Amino acid sequence: MKNIFRTKPIEDLIKETQGEKSLKKVLGAFELTMLGIGAIIGTGIFVLTGIAAANYSGPALVISFIISGIACAFAGLCYAEFASMVPVAGSAYTYGYTALGELWAWIIGWDLILEYLFAIATVAIGWSGYIVKLLASAGIVVPKALANAPDAGGIVNLPAVLILAVVTGVLIIGVQQSAKLNNIIVGIKVAVVLLFIALGLGHVNVANWSPFMPYGWSGVLSGASVIFFAYIGFDAVSTAAEEVKNPQKDLPRGIIGSLIVCTILYIVVSAVLTGMVPYLKFKETAAPVAFALEQVGITWGSALVSVGAVCGLTSVLIVMLFGQTRVFFAMSRDGLLPKVFGDVHPKFQTPVKSTLLVGIISMVVAGFTPIGVVAELTNIGTLTAFIIVSAAVIVLRKHEPNRKRAFKCPLVPIVPGLSIAFCALLIFKLPVITQVRFLVWLVIGLVIYFVYSYKHSAMNSGKSNAA
Template sequence: MNIFRTKPIDSLIEETKNDGGLNKVLGTFGLTMLGIGAIVGTGIFVLTGVAAANYSGPALVISFIIAGIACACSALCYSEFAAMVPVAGSAYTYGYTALGEFWAWIIGWDLVLEYAFAIGTVSIGWSGYMDNILSSFGINLPHSILTTPFEGGIINLPAVCIIAVITFIHVIGVKQSTTVNNIIVVIKLAVVVMFIALGVNHVNTANWHPFMPYGFGGVVQGASVIFFAYIGFDAVSTAAEEVKDPQKDLPRGIILSLIVCTVLYIAVSAILTGMVPYLKFKTTAAPVAFALQSVGYHWGAALVSVGAICGLTSVLIVMMFGQTRVLFAMSRDGLLPKMFGHVNRRTKTPVRSTLLVGVVTSVVAGFLPINIVSELTNIGTLCAFMIVAAAVLVLRKKDPERKRAFKCPWVPTIPILAIVFCAALIYKLPYVTQIRFVIWLILGLIIYFGYGYKHSVITNDVDNKSA
């Protein structure tokens, strides 16, 4: 079995020109907003408090810098591939061209894990914020429709409802979904800037001491936790097939979105830990709103809650976008049933794969508690980042003459740093998460050898030539 057979870049690009391809409507601005939409959300509104209280303390700034460096190295690797292989599928497609079908499947399966569970996690968080907002207006939803059977309820109905809305937005068209995303991103960025403007005058430097209460090991572990905050820039590359000028727009969109979000994260984390002693964040799941309340800005806290809803909504839009495009690419290659690679002629969107993602993630969000659905997201992403970095090194060796509109600088140093940083963050994740990830991979291998290899487009091409 030739499981390491690769797919030529030229044939991949040719496939995108066939009838039934995706609609090219995105430019640099749309891609940058797509990236910011995915990145600024759960991390800044929820995980900052978790990481500060339990791992990093005031050194949360350093944790964000470490996670940001790991992502920056990975982003440069992604940018080289995105400009060179402007095809839907992101890391999955890059792995197919450089490392072969087996590694492509592994990456694709990792991305399925990342996006599906991230959508579930964020929608559950969205449900919690919406319940708080409704409660402030005197509307109290029954506990049974806010919690899962594991928590004594029936179903997390608000989480299911928001996924249904996002699914509908994606079904009707990419242009419509990016327009909604752009509006939401502007709102949540305004809320973040408002927090910075209000909070900077209430920073008490005494709250920064001790700066590193859990030691440097705690800072690194904090980085592995808040790495979730950066997940999303890779979703920009999943839109490659729908970009007007991918050679220029994709690298710009990936890098600009990461720069903007890193600057915001560092500013917010420094102000947050300066406003409130880090241990107080143990008692809240909304640290940004909590900090404003602590200094008397109750109206500001209310606006932050609205911003959090907007932030989480835009994350859901981009995460579902990424998930459907990965499934679309894997289905088109035959590794998953072909029906999910179908593009609707009227909307120019992969409606079937979108509906599949909507149904599966609704079940995850509606019936599983957040601790189960959130643990596996980071490790799947980190693994995919490592494989993409390795793919850059391999393709530079195998095909050095190929034209690269954007070249990752300082190769092999940058890809090697990406691998090392991501491996270190995986090592710092809980042991039980690592075990669950191995089980997920084993399930993926069963599907690949039982279905994917036999139905692969490459396998069928070889069989047809032999006949």
């Protein structure tokens, strides 16, 4: 069973990107940065800020965002080194395969399936809630039976299903078209966030920042583990590695650039938000940014923020669905999932079957399942993947110190070690039930690996040379 730790040579991975199953290279640094911002700014800033402020951090939400941002910055530097060195679809899954071996690669891939699939469904349900409210304000009422899952008193959440169908179609047509649409949407939602900051600054009451840390440091750390969801998405940039024109330079720029922009916006928004409205009031709403503007009498601004939220959640869906399909594609090409999902369409040069699979499963989950704890499940899967990628940087530096690295993570092993420590701390602060559910998910994944994936691995066919 020692073969479960066989690694895949980087040369073999790069060679696969040049064959008939290769993806079209159309993305640059700007598109990658916009993809990152598109995935990061969404559910976190428009939904989770209120939850974290009211129940965990209070006005110290700013510190929670800084802590999560630092954890992501350390992890982002590790991702940037791998992305520039291994410009292949699959992100953390692929990096784990090259440094730690097949079993660890499978565990990361299984984590990413958890992260993306449930995040996609959750965001789609959130998108549905916003669009139903906007339509109602325009006099168009969507029947509750068609706007809620069965357990919530409906038949199907139709808006969630429809938006996922549209996004799936866009991704099938081509990544270049998807990126252009994403650029437009990201521009709109960033403009809306800046508008909120401009409007809210004049209504900040410093008295609302006292007490600053009502739940203590424990609350701040718990808040950081909750709003960590707000940063999920920068890793999706690395899933696009195979479709980047100059991956050695552009991937690190896209990962780090999107993190910097979003962290600055998050810190400013959280400070303005908690200064406008007493933090306990956010228990009354799931749309804190629009709620804050309503509380100070700027109702037209609240409506604009709702439009921005719809745009924000749409771009998150585009990037998350994109990332999930690329992970499926990479795992299928390696034989760990059925080979059929590694096929590339001859005209569109996209993994159509992987895209359809992810799209259909997401539609079913979003349309028929009310999800209340998915944010925590998504977070723990992502944090685990970050830990493994950070460890992989240390391992590969030791095993292949002379390999050319277009971008080097600084201060190895200190920076990867700090990434591991911060992510482990955030996992520890998540609810115990979330940790238990995650372990169950891992056990299911390990059963699938030993029953199917190990036997069907491309490593067994001699197509790749195990190290």
